[in-house]
Amino acid sequence: MDMLASLLPAGVAYHAPVLIVIVPLIAAALAAFMPKGVWAWGVAMATSVIVAILAFGLLGQVGVHGAVSYDVGGWAPPHGIEIRLDNLNVPILILLGVLGVLSLVYALPSVADEIARKQQALFYSAFLVCFAGLIGVTVAGDAFNVFVFLEISSIATYTIIAMGVGKDRRALTASYNYLVLGTIGATFFVIGVGFLYMATGTLNMADMAAVLEQNGHNRVTQAAFAFIVVGLGLKAAMFPLHVWLPNAYAFAPNFVTVFLASTATKVAFYALVRFVFSIFHPEVAFVSMSFTWLFAVVGVVAMMVASVQAVFQTDARRLLAYSSVAQVGYMMLGLGMGTAAGLSAGLLHLMNHALMKGALFMALGAFALNFGVRQVKDLAGLGKTMPASAMAFTVAGLSLVGVPLTVGFTSKWYLVTAALERGWWWAVAALMISSLLALAYVARLLAAIWMENAPSHHGEAAQRRLAPWMMMVPMVILAAANVYFFFHADPLVGLARAAADAVMGGR
Amino acid sequence: MHTDLTQYLDYALIAMLLAVGIAIVRLRNLFAVVMLTGVYSLLSAAWFVSLDAVDVAFTEAAVGAGISTVLMLGAMLLTARESEPAGQKRHWAAFAVVAAAGAALFFAIPDMPVYGDPDSPANSYVGMEYMDRTPDEIAVPNVVTAVLASYRGYDTMGETVVVFSAALGVMLLLGFGTGRREEDEEDEL
């Protein structure tokens, strides 16, 4: 931690909380000026590296000094907007930084294949806007500021999903549906924030919490809670508000799916945790009731229903998208336990799931690049023609099931332990059944890849064709991380534990 | 106690807003719908004036009644003049969502502060402090500008980026019109 804390020079370290937002914003505007897509990619790549370094520097600062607060404009809260970093949101920043770097390395060959050349610069610009928006949501210490950056990331996300139109025109309807639902979600969220302002007269999160603690809750704050949970739940793909997700992930450009699947819903889940735990108090009656009767229930239903839906999908990316909905269910279940152990297990699963789904979608993107395959049945024989990508896919797939020696096992283990601590046997049973369903759908993918022979064209078997190294390297790193963090679980478990303690106060 | 007569103006404006809103939903002629959305914005702008929110009214009039009407007309020229007749199918799920959201709003009403209550949190805490502090700290007469551009300037920066990303979406998905133009543009770049 001390080493990380001294990672940044003093002047930069002081402004790091705001730099991590404005560097991608400046880069987004610069990328729009770039005459060539590759230059815009260079800008984006450099930006993600800077963001990752800033994130690690901030991790060190928070580790050494505790929560870090930055008053934008020099106005102290509640009059100005506060950027606030603590143990809960710094891990999310690390996730954004690292996955940003890895997915941008992956992006260059993938985007070159899928996006028209003259559109690439603007595409990277839109990606950077989305990236900045997600970071902005993560670092915000002000409720309305969360809304602003949520909108920034959402509008850019609709655009980059729709860019899948080059390969499949259904990307447009997928993006449009997400736009309509996302706008409704954003409206619900801002109504909730408005109600909170009506009840407290302030927009700063910490100040809101203080005023609410003093004045107590009433119908206005209860309605605010409902609207905020629905609004953020939609962004986080909380069942049954997930209906936008499968098509969005299935038809977006592969790079976009990789990035969104490993970051976007995670940031929304973080925001949900932040509102539920930091602003509303978990010991307030209606909040603690919502844990058991809302979050745990929708979590378990998602784990079951979405997993069953995944088993019957024919499109490989849709299959994994439904699996993502189920994984959000695991996180919701962890949140719903209402204990520090449960929340930290949910957050651990959040990070691990990013590692799994990142690698899985990267491999699917590589398959699509080389052979144009999208359907599960078309994956046949890829174990022979693209062995390295297929291996990475297999490792991450096993992690998704929760096989020992992978991180998927670690986070499910912590979830089961937390559920047992709470005496929730039904939740343990649900975890088991859902894992079996995961085994079923992952087995379908793996069977196609390894057991079947590649289709032969005109009597010739398909040739072995490796993915470009820029796609291979991040994919292999993520797959390896799935194994590495099983044996060295302490860093991630430590981050998740500290994150839960930050909002639960060690309860 | 002195009754505020402007509240009757507010009621009238809200009633008109409601009527226009229902008309927009019922009408199938898109030209009329676009025009009525302009009317809707103009009525809201008038209402905001009555609420003493002139900055908001100004924006609503310029954006809602002005430019977005023009843009919607442009979009209409690309598609159709009439929308297809509404199907006979009843969307019960959508109705349930709307009813639940409405019920939540009504549920909250009893605990809301009275309209115009000077002691309500929104009127007595940070909002009032902006009024007190702006002359000393920023020294501009328009407090709205002070809050928008300085106290909460970071939010306004975000809003600028939102507008920018809207442009990115339009440029990426629609280009700038005809194919010929786009080729010209590529030559220039």
Place this chain on the structure above:
Amino acid sequence: MSPHLILRIVSKLLIPLIVVFGFYVHFHGDFGPGGGFQAGVIIAVAVILYALIFGMDEARRAVPPVAVRYGAALGVLIYVGTGVLTLFMNGAGEPLNFLDYDALHPDQSHHTGQHYGILLVELGVLTTVTSVMLAIFYAFAGRVPDIKDEDW
């Protein structure tokens, strides 16, 4: 003889006034209602009116699409750049934060820096809003060959 003669002459008179009013709204934003956003919309409206009367090609010659594309990004750069400038202009000693406009001018008693900062960031808003409104208008209107007479 070109059609819509009265419209052409009246709008030729009006358009410069609309633009001037836009700038008035921008620079008077500290004192009365208005600011960069409203001003940006008003200036965009002037160009759109020009396009409606004189045709898209004329409007594209006056404000080329490339300018619109770069303008949208430039506005964001002006706004964020103002904030970055405040980070570097803290000559007085203690570090000032992002978007703390007091850094922009040493006269603290009248808060001249705040005035400068507000005008600068609003200029960024104006640039982006004008460009984006025109971008959307070009994207929609550019797809229709010409507005036919019966469509008026």
